[in-house]
Amino acid sequence: MLERQFPGVDYTEIEPALSSLVALVLDNPNLNDKFEREFEELLLLRNFGAAEILQFSMHILRWESVKRATRKALDECDDARRGRILEGVYESFDPDWEDRDLFRQFRSQR
Template sequence: MGIITVDPVAELRGIVQGIRDAAEESCGVESVERDLERALDVLKSNPGSRGAFEEVLVSVIDSLGDGAVELISFSMHELRWQAVKEAVTARISDPRRNVSNLRLYGAMLDAFSDSWRDRDLYARFDRQDG
């Protein structure tokens, strides 16, 4: 019998859905932080899947919805992937954009900074000095 391996991209998609479901049912990041940690672990543990991960994250940016800002902000504050930052920046500068989404995109982009203003909402980053 072989060992069952989970496709990391499928695993990430499942975690994303869990984040969306939990965020829809509650307010505050406490309900999703454990899943955000799991998503970050998958992203960091599978460097060979980065291109596919970036596609998943860009689809999250495009769909927005519950948990999207939290997932992108939390993971990209640590990872700072240029392709994801460029995707957010492109949505901000797109003349056809939905203006009401600008605040959400701005919140995502802010997470790429060391001075991310929402970092203290998350135990992982609130514990860190700086």
């Protein structure tokens, strides 16, 4: 789904940065509240590029507060394109997330 939404995005180029972000979060559990707020704020942006950050991160972290915020944003969304992106973010919380193989780190999970 991400490839259809963002044709031409090279996920191999952005994956190291996304991995570093998740490592930073995992290495600083005392800042989880702040990180959660930051992830939730990404949901509100009209910057569709935030989808990759959220999907990669939440596939690993699976924070319930961010999942609930994603569901709420999706329920309140009245823009079809943004709705599809939010659906993709919501799906990334699932261990069997369909688009996880776009990222090398998740390919062995199939």
